[in-house]
Amino acid sequence: MLKDKTAPTAGFAEPDMIQLVTATGARVSHPDFDRWLEDIDADRLGALYEDMVVIRRIDTEATHLQRQGELALWPPLLGQEAAQIGSGRALRRDDFVFSSYRENGVAYCRGVDLTDLLRVWRGNVSSGWDPFEINMATPQIIIGAQTLHATGYALGIQNDGADCAAITYFGDGAVSQGDVNEALVFAASFQVPVVFFCQNNHWAISEPVGLQSHVPIADRAPGFGIPSLRVDGNDVLAVLAATRIALNRARTGGGPTFIEAVTYRMGPHTTADDPTRYRDANELEDWAAKDPITRLEALLTHAGLFTPELQAAVAATADAVAKEMRAGCIGLPEPEPMDVFDNVYSTPNSWLERQRDHYSRYLDTLADAEGSN
Amino acid sequence: MLKDKTAPTAGFAEPDMIQLVTATGARVSHPDFDRWLEDIDADRLGALYEDMVVIRRIDTEATHLQRQGELALWPPLLGQEAAQIGSGRALRRDDFVFSSYRENGVAYCRGVDLTDLLRVWRGNVSSGWDPFEINMATPQIIIGAQTLHATGYALGIQNDGADCAAITYFGDGAVSQGDVNEALVFAASFQVPVVFFCQNNHWAISEPVGLQSHVPIADRAPGFGIPSLRVDGNDVLAVLAATRIALNRARTGGGPTFIEAVTYRMGPHTTADDPTRYRDANELEDWAAKDPITRLEALLTHAGLFTPELQAAVAATADAVAKEMRAGCIGLPEPEPMDVFDNVYSTPNSWLERQRDHYSRYLDTLADAEGSN
Amino acid sequence: MSTMTFSRAINAGLRKAMDDDPKVLLMGEDIGKLGGVFRITDGLQKDFGARRVVDTPLAESAILGTAVGLAYRGYRPVCEIQFDGFIYPAFDQIVAQVAKLHYRTQGKVKMPITIRVPFGGGIGSPEHHSESPEAYFTHTSGLRVISVSNPQDAYSMIRQAIACDDPVLYFEPKRRYHTKGEVNENQDLAQMPSMESAQVVVPGTDVTLVTYGPLVQTAREAAMAAADEGISIEVIDLRSLAPLDFAPLEASVRRTGRLVITHEAAQSGGLGAEIAASITERCFSYLEAAPVRVTGFDIPYPASKLEKHHLPDLDRILDGVDRALGRPNSLSGLEG
Amino acid sequence: MSTMTFSRAINAGLRKAMDDDPKVLLMGEDIGKLGGVFRITDGLQKDFGARRVVDTPLAESAILGTAVGLAYRGYRPVCEIQFDGFIYPAFDQIVAQVAKLHYRTQGKVKMPITIRVPFGGGIGSPEHHSESPEAYFTHTSGLRVISVSNPQDAYSMIRQAIACDDPVLYFEPKRRYHTKGEVNENQDLAQMPSMESAQVVVPGTDVTLVTYGPLVQTAREAAMAAADEGISIEVIDLRSLAPLDFAPLEASVRRTGRLVITHEAAQSGGLGAEIAASITERCFSYLEAAPVRVTGFDIPYPASKLEKHHLPDLDRILDGVDRALGRPNSLSGLEG
């Protein structure tokens, strides 16, 4: 009689998840998912591989830049490449993304300028790109807040009668926030075209996912009236198919869908974090064996596609991207002092004008004083 | 593959709910629930009946008092008597209740002083009784906030190793609030002894429950890892049994339980509300046919227990209670002006002391000025 | 020109804004069929449909959070918060998102969101229904905050707020909803006085009395009462609370040398502190006495039977005026 | 007496409070094994167990809301908010529950909850990690707000906050976590100066400089620098932000006639406004010049490369001192 789902599910037994490529790279067929992958030929598979290698390279390069003092901070996505590329590549240009801070791989799929990607992490600006240029909001730091933005955006899409969708990315920690749950309520109530994409990377800084929930996160959504999918987040094909299914529902008036992509944060929370304080080295090792890139390499190898040509081309692209990004980062002009006053409002504001005027006089005085020394 | 629960459930088809007494008063047996009612003999059934009649009388009398200008406002519980008495009578003295503003029937079960019950609605104080005297927090107006308080209290119970429980009452509207969902997260994470008791009375002021959720509210909890029960909230025995089951789980380390009691707000939201603006008269009629008191009368009649003696005794109690309450209300002393400064802090506060001193001088000046007129 | 109640004037302003711009939509709890608990949106859902007058599920953070998303999509959401005391669940979305997004994105993302808040006391309600939370928002960079005191402003300024590309908190003095006044509905936005401007509503020479929202009426009454005693009070209705329009305040204080500020919100850290501090900075040498604040006390809003002992009223304001003027007052004899 | 860092001093104070009272428990995100992102709770879960040092799910409203329930049950929860900018989701529980429950229940329910907030900028962090939200709380009746500026106070005042039967917000200047100082751990609560008292930390005669938290150190440096120019600054560390301890401020301003207030928070509606307004009320005839505020600007916290242009520093404070003294300064020539 009791609808009891509290039975132990520790470790999120794999059988629960949809998997199209096994850890050793074997393609398993799936009645519902396969038809969403019919266009994934050798070229497209190679392109997905390239994307994943490139964003790992972006991630590594950014981590280096941080270690070298060129960036103030960086939130690595290491291990989450399949989740981000698989979903990011399912999107259409006119879809709109609301993400957290870790979805640099998704931003790459959206075509972000590499320098723009880093501006915020270098400390030059509070966010780096024009959301309307790539149809992706800049990183959201307040955990979960963006899920409501996506839901509201989707309400706008619905009002407009458009057939695009909104997608929002968030973590396993975020599902505990009131905002995320309210987003599910609103999305379900209005049946808006939004996809909730949760990357369960098993950690929220130092907190394991089991602290947030004793049941799989994907189970959360149906209780709000939102269908959910739980996929192997390290399987780029499973993620791609799931996201396409969800987007298709959204485009065709089917309302919201919740996807849990089960993956793993192989790096620290950010470059400021030290996971050895709280995380068992064995766990990391286990997950290293499920590395999403290695898996795709295995699949490509099985299919005879992992050619030296592909490898060389991908390596060249990654090198070029890394180089471009580094150069863009280091070449960023320093912000100007008076920039602090810009864009607080879109129309003039008397309080701020006065402060701007006073500070400008102050800087002049300071310069004079220094000049006269 | 999609865990889809968005199929229409409009009207919350009765079969979904646990019912032990049919609308016509027939007792239906239930394998899991019956054993929780073994002690409900003729006397106890009569007592439940008396409680329900008495709180309806309290409710009616308070509504009269409001119409007569003796109360500033009153939130009627009309129609929710079974939900409140069934759950309220399942509680033990050392359990602790965190309710919203409508649970005056529960407060009655806790033994609230009738005058204390009204003090807040008369406008004399911001809340009327000592929570520790009856182990029930005073009415919470911020929708959903109390569910977190109950969860925290239950965490305290767990830390203390005690075998009591916390119970929290809230409405169908409240389940949309972030706080309620966060309470489910915390309760599930820590497996604390708390019962979430949702009175789905079909309305949140003018908003029908279907706006908050397209699926039964009881479905929400399992996705958080919390088992749930959906009961006919107009069936006092079903409510009593369900609450006992949930409390027993809580006391024995079984963690939280969620109960949805499906009932109906037969009156306005508060005495300030006009439901004819938004509610179909037919709907009210339908529900009047499911009146919880009528149903219990039918059950008592079937069992030959609805005797003139019982009726007379119950009527006498209700009269006495109403009379006592009215007298208490009208006899309440007016608050003193300087009361406004009391109890902001539990220790002296210099800002406030100064304001108190100034206001006291001001009142003196005013009195002098009036005296000299 | 037509005569209408305060609440009707807001309704008319909302209607006009919706007529003029299909991107304007209203969101809130019970604003549809019911027309809101104060009936401000009465009839609008019927005329504009449920897509433009949206009854939302019961969650304030989501109301504001989805409004942000709608703004991204080019909409101009007008959110109703049912009562002042229910705005706090939305605080994070207001302070961390609505207020900051334009700055965060270097001006790329505009947030033309209007947040309507019935505020203040005096209606005999229970806790959380009579608060004056405006100072939380006037201290939040990125927001504009206005408050209206009469039907004409209610009408004009809701239109201005909605037309503004920045987020605006629009505080409605709920206890004045039923007062009536003349409203000119035939003004272009361009013709209206800026919503950022304060206005002298009673000219005077002896003391400057500054307020906003519900107490403007009380201040006018105080000025009349004082006139009987030969004291000339200049009453200024701030209208804009952030930014404050200091020019007319400065001009007035330079003439009167004396300033009284009154509001319902608690004194400590209230808007009165900013006004007193700023005017002291700007007019120090003109001040004949320290600015006087007549405000609610530093207490949670009290039970309704006691609210009259919390809210500044005519007598308390006049006592403050006496203090500013150095006339006998309730604190005479105390040093200060 | 022992020398320890600021962060260690808080840790020691928490440990002592937990040793002394089994009802004290800590709650927050990542405070257990990790010891918090700033390591303030380092080692405490190991020593006191996971029931008393509770890693909570990621939800600030729930942290405060469950703390309220724990307080009902007789506990004294100490909640960590990971960074200043993450306190807003908990705003409703803090303002509508924690602050008001004692008043609501006519003193029946006490809320001895301490809310630890690492606050302020200067550490090169991204948005939301460097804010100064204290004025939202100092304007909230029912709360006490304190801020500490040195290891000794950090140690003593966290103990006092936890021992206090009222809710206390305890603002920790995160950029000072690594500074060291002498800490006497052998004081009884009764021996400590009241946590409501401000303290003169540098005596002086020409101008009174008031601040709290991170800028106390900067103010001291300003006083030293000014001394070289023959200007004697009296520096007061407020310690308590609500209520403010006006006695030492009044005494000082009566001597100096000049007041400078500095804080990182935005100027408009900041705590400086309350101090300026109150001191003007209390010391009007002693003031030789209007109180001067040197504060963060009315902007969202800027990108880290620009934070030095937002945060008051030694030079800006000295410029403010010059303004208060009528010496040549950056605004010389402007009227006001």
Ligand SMILES: Cc1ncc(C[n+]2csc(CCOP(=O)(O)OP(=O)(O)O)c2C)c(N)n1
């Ligand atoms: C409202 C809020 N609270 C706390 C934080 C601090 N914080 C930053 S990231 C993080 C953990 C997030 O975990 P998760 O949602 O799983 O995302 P992940 O970092 O794993 O991608 C926390 C607690 C924050 N940014 N916002």
Ligand SMILES: Cc1ncc(C[n+]2csc(CCOP(=O)(O)OP(=O)(O)O)c2C)c(N)n1
């Ligand atoms: C945070 C908050 N928002 C809005 C309100 C205004 N309000 C009071 S009762 C109510 C409806 C509550 O409906 P429900 O939870 O179903 O409880 P019921 O009144 O039916 O018992 C609303 C919106 C409030 N009290 N608190």
Ligand SMILES: [Mg+2]
């Ligand atoms: Mg995570």
Ligand SMILES: [Mg+2]
């Ligand atoms: Mg309801």
